[in-house]
Amino acid sequence: NLEAFYNDGLRSIGPVWSRSNAFAHGVPFKFPASPDTGPGLTNDGIELVKACNEMGIAVDLSHINEKGFWDVARVSTKPLIASHSNVHALCPTTRNLTDNQLKAIKDTNGIAGLNFAVAFLRKDGAKNQDVPMSTLVEHVNHMVDIMGIDHVGLGSDYDGAPPPYDLDSTAKLPTLTSALRDAGYDDEALNKICHANWLRVLEETWGE
Template sequence: MPQSRQIPVFDGHNDLLLRLHLAPHRRERIWLTGEGRGHLDLPRMRSGGFVGGLFAIYVPSPRDTSLGNFETLMDHPPYDLPLPAAVPQSEAQAAVLSMAAHMIWMQESSRGAFRICRTMAEIEAARASSVIAGVMHLEGAEAIDPDLLSLHAFHAMGLRSLGPVWSRPTIFGHGVPFRYPSSPDTGPGLTEAGKRLVKECNALGIVIDLSHLNEAGFDDVASLSDAPLVASHSNAHAVTPSSRNLTDRQLAAIRETRGIVGLNFATVFLREDGKRAPEIGWEPVLRHLDHLISVLGEDHVGFGSDFDGATVPEGIGDVTGLPALQQALRRHGYDDALLEKLCWRNWLAVLRRSWGS
């Protein structure tokens, strides 16, 4: 059988910046040379065909032992994990600035191999010159003030995608808890400040990410936003009934706006039993992709790996497992035209529709 070609991947979500933020003394090994940990580093990105994506800036919650160990609890469904308290803006801003600075350092230290991109023209130029394109994404808007002045500052730094919440509450809205089994209808939606945030993101050309919003918040964004609806790393609730996954009604709303859903590789959102264990084979991945494509259409599905932020299937393992994923999809009957859409074309198309350039 002839060797299948490796298709480049533009990914909707990763947490590499959090690894750098938590271990700055190891940043050269984490990013430049690789240390055999985590899912991402520059050498493995090149090996796995990772050509770009949205790099999340996520503010970690202060450690609270009363909340228990999330990962242990996810090993034993059913579960309903208590959400951490809101993070004060001053604390959040310090963490966000640290991770934004690390992303700038990634660009400066890579000797031209990685570039922060603010426009489609910059992404296309990076792709043409075999440079990894990084889009700055804010996962949870705790660092932004209610008057939205800091939103403009972050936009000037390169911010082009934003999720109003990461599950825990913010002044802008309410996230969906980590609950299995559960619907995503878990509480109130956007606040008045959150509605202003949506409109200002539209004006600035900042993608609004629906992953981690509950159903009411999703509906609020859908009614307010004039941009394509985007869920950067979410799966199908019809396959795995986790609160974090999207119902068919939500998927249809995304399709109607010509938006996108990035398939989340996190096993807790792939496995039908809601467990975290990575020993799952390819079937759960295939079931989710088949369902997403059946509801959204093949032009509105991509990948949102959650690399460095979740346990992923053992068949993927890390970014170097992307070619194995492609081979599994080929065996399942996906041709290269469809694979190209899933791997990179759909993400670039929705960013073009969102940014306009």
């Protein structure tokens, strides 16, 4: 069905959500825990990644487990994309990325998008929405330290999880950009984080 979906406009796909299916194994929501929670891509999953590469469909790795991530990294010829994942070293949930995963994203000229979900931001993994902007800045700083400014974006997850109170609406996005500016990110850096990095990666992935 992939060709029909493509013709209908599909340009990005997650092989899994946080459950297993015919293609791969998603990470269950656990804290504290490693994203290394089971086997990697199935044979069908390998063929799916190859087909997406050929057709110009982005493969989103945010819900896949660590072995699946590395299988995609081995098979794919396109930039690695984790659209809404944070830093495992700062919040050790299965849904976040290890430093080695972040390095792999950089090595493929890919991108990781900052997730606003409080359970993936807080050091205690709690769903308490009282989270300061400094916590999000800390995650961005770590991503930039590991990957460089060209590989960090915004991933929000507004439709899936509770964000910090100070960021519970798209109208409040300037609260985050102001915090990043106060942390030393200039206009060029903010443009990259807010849109330019995403545009580069998607253009390279889609080939359009």
